[in-house]
Amino acid sequence: MYRAKYMVGEAVTRITRTALTLGGAHGIFKGSRLEQLFRDGALAPIQPPPADFCPWNMGVFELGLDAADLLPPLKPG
Numbered sequence: 001m002y003r004a005k006y007m008v009g010e011a012v013t014r015i016t017r018t019a020l021t022l023g024g025a026h027g028i029f030k031g032s033r034l035e036q037l038f039r040d041g042a043l044a045p046i047q048p049p050p051a052d053f054c055p056w057n058m059g060v061f062e063l064g065l066d067a068a069d070l071l072p073p074l075k076p077g
Contacts, residue, residue, distance in 0.1 A: 002061075006054035009044040016041030 016038045020027050027034035045051035060067050 002049065002054040002057045005049060006051055006058070009047070009051050009054075012041045012044045
């Protein structure tokens with residue numbers, strides 16, 4: 001799941017940015033379908049789970065590590 005979320009989020013961002021560049025200035029007007037796609041595509045990497053969290057989890061899983069051992073314990077109060 002993390003690999004798919006990371007790859008799709010990055011691809012959507014790159015594709016919508018390219019489409020906006022190719023579409024020209026008309027694509028940035030409010031109400032344009034391209035503007036809406038660009039706005040939604042820009043948010044893809046920060047939607048849960050965030051893009052920086054996905055590769056970390058993939059690495060932990062691939063290395064067979066226990067995530068609880070990697071993070072320092074939280075101090076109470």
